[in-house]
Amino acid sequence: MAVDSNPKTAGGPGSGGRIPAPSGRPLRRRPGNRPWVALLVALLLVVEVYPLVWMFLTSLKSNSDYLNNSTWSLPTTWEWGNYTEAWTTGNIGLYIQNSLLAVLPALALILLLGTAAGFALQVMVWKGRNLTLLVFLAGMMVPPQMILLPLFTVYFRTGLSGTLWPLILTYTGTGLPLTVFMMATYYKTVPRELFEAATIDGAGILRAFWTISLPMVRNALLTVGLVQFFFVWNDLLIALTFTNNQDLRTIQVGLLNFTGDFGATQYGPLFAAICINVFGTLVIYLFLNQKVMKGLTSGAVKG
Amino acid sequence: MHRVLGDRKAVLILLGPALLVHSLIMLVPMVWSLGYSFTSGNTIEGFTANGLGNFQRLFTDPAVHDALWFTAKYAVVVTVGQVVAGYLLALLYVFFLKRASALVRTLVFFPVVLPTVAVGLLFQKLFQVAPQTGPVNSLLNAVGIDSVDWFGSAGHAFWVLIVMDVWRSMGFYAVLLFAGILDIPEEVLESARLDGASGLRLVRHIVLPMSFPVLLSSLIFSINGTLKAFDSIVALTGGGPGNATTPLTLYMFQTSFTYGDYGYGSTVAMLLTVVCLLVTLVVFRVSRRDLTEG
Incomplete structure (x- = not known):
């Protein structure tokens, strides 16, 4: 670890066989660079990480501690009660429950429908599949503001307002284009002959999709699922539009209104609420960061 | 077969x-x-035909002009900020940190997945004065400068927004561009080095042109994301002070849901869509010309 994190030795003469990083030989000859680089990296990490640490420490402060002492100080007493207060009095528990109830069904629908469509568009052979893919792609270009008002009318007229269904349906619709596109791309790497062979063995194409193709794109499903999870979980615009009722608020809408509802003077619980919101993504990121990074950036290149 | x-x-199913x-x-x-x-009108009160009225209003509405101008300014500055910061980070990863960069890459990427609302509220508190x-x-x-009321003036609030968005997403562009720079064949870099x-100079003449596609x-x-930015602005400034940081996305939302005018809101949404499509088209045109000339 100590060796690895020291840039001076990381590019040392013995490590010529490494593949990815182009060896910066001219730079390596000037060790004078090194303290400068170390300082830069340290500064970078402080700028990226310190705000989060500060937020966590502040979430444990009492009101008077927060208002009267320096912003840099540690909490004088560690007020874990701020978290219970945010969870119950601040309703964050309810908001998280709403978010889960909206996000998980939407995620399941996005993955199921998106993968099936990706399979039909990439593996199966029929006229007009390129055009259909373009129709899906058009959905990625247009800002969501373009669909909100008609959908509001439909949900209102059909009596779906007042439930979480508008969120589930809208998230599914907005998540599909990228999912279809990414899944179609993943299926490109699976040879078509495989499915032909499977169907010779007597399995129908639908069964081949379910029992053969799905296990093969398992990794892709996880990656795409993560990408969509972050999009949907972090969404504010759609949730703000369709949750006209306080009991239906998702975590993002609830957090945005937190100060208004709970009194602007409850600083500890407010920071605790922000921390709770961050905590979920932190846990996922802790375990799956490489997949998350790969998924989000590949979505960008193709989109 | x-x-x-x-x-x-089966296709249908x-x-x-x-x-x-x-x-x-x-x-x-x-x-x-x-x-x-x-x-004009809305779902609850009903709609009435308004002909081209909304479009006439769109062209004379000072709030639309402000929102359009803010959207453009914000999109350009944030895009440049994100991509430049990301590119510098990517260069740092590839040429200075090398193998040790994995941990730094992962840490700097983390804010990308944070809920925008949480980041907005956090930055509100980071920059607050009272x-x-x-x-x-x-x-x-600490360095002898008086506190600044960051959210009290349009100019300051704008820069806090920029700082927040660059902070939030530079790790993303860094990873994206890092992959692009790694794709440059080792031999090309090596021979450029042999040429001195x-x-x-290596970055300007070799690395930059060769990573141009991923930069593009x-x-x-x-630019596509920043033109549509909504969450971060609502959470940080709420469009204020006044309407100084109100982009088209937020103006559309306010027109529709605060003032209950779905008709005009749709017109603003259409303007936003047209702007997004035009910008994408222009970027594509310009870049294609560059590629054939270079």
């Missing part, structure tokens, strides 16, 4: 549900929204 893969019934949802949630509402822009002097103002005080190119897709992705 393509008979099996061309099974129309697999593709049908997704296409149906896509049509009902995306395609039909888009067209419907176009229809709304010729009316009731408590936040870390940023404390830092300024190093440091900035970063640019397109970034």
Whole structure:
């Protein structure tokens, strides 16, 4: 670890066989660079990480501690009660429950429908599949503001307002284009002959999709699922539009209104609420960061 | 054997549900929204035909001009900030940190997945002046500068927004561009070095042109995202002070839901869509010319 994190030795003469990083030989000859680089990296990490640490420490402060002492100080007493207060009095528990109830069904629908469509568009052979893919792609270009008002009318007229269904349906619709596109791309790497062979063995194409193709794109499903999870979980615009009722608020809408509802003077619980919101993504990121990074950036290149 | 893969019934079963949802949630509402822009009113009170009234209003509405100008300014500055910061980080990863960069890459990427609302509220508190002097103002005080009321003036609020968005997403562009720079063949860099190119000259003449395609897709992705930015601005400034940081996305939302004018809201949404499509088109045109000339 100590060796690895020291840039001076990381590019040392013995490590010529490494593949990815182009060896910066001219730079390596000037060790004078090194303290400068170390300082830069340290500064970078402080700028990226310190705000989060500060937020966590502040979430444990009492009101008077927060208002009267320096912003840099540690909490004088560690007020874990701020978290219970945010969870119950601040309703964050309810908001998280709403978010889960909206996000998980939407995620399941996005993955199921998106993968099936990706399979039909990439593996199966029929006229007009390129055009259909373009129709899906058009959905990625247009800002969501373009669909909100008609959908509001439909949900209102059909009596779906007042439930979480508008969120589930809208998230599914907005998540599909990228999912279809990414899944179609993943299926490109699976040879078509495989499915032909499977169907010779007597399995129908639908069964081949379910029992053969799905296990093969398992990794892709996880990656795409993560990408969509972050999009949907972090969404504010759609949730703000369709949750006209306080009991239906998702975590993002609830957090945005937190100060208004709970009194602007409850600083500890407010920071605790922000921390709770961050905590979920932190846990996922802790375990799956490489997949998350790969998924989000590949979505960008193709989109 | 393509008979099996061309099974129309199977295509219908697999593709049908997704296409149906896509049509009902995306395609039909888009067209419907176009229809709304010729009316005024809303779902609850009903709509009345308004002809081209909304479009006339769109061209003379000072709030639209402000929102359009803010959207443009914000998109350009954030896009440049994100991509430049990302590119510098990517260079740092590739040429200075090398193998040790994995941990730094992962840490700097983390804010990308944070909920925007949480980040917005966090930055509100980081930059606040009252009731408590936040870390940023404390830092300024420490070097002898008076606290700044960051959200009290349009100019300051704009820069806090920029700082936040660059902070939030530079790790993303860094990873994207890092992959692009790694794709440059080792031999090319090596021979450039043998010719005596190093440091900035190596970057300018070899690395930059050779990572141009991925730089371009970063640019397109970034400008597309920043033109549609909504969450971060609502959470940080709420469009204020006044309407100084109100982009088109937020103005559309306010027109529709605060003032209950769905017709005009749809017209603003259409303007936003046109702007997004035009910008993407222009970026593509310009970049294609560059590629053939270079």
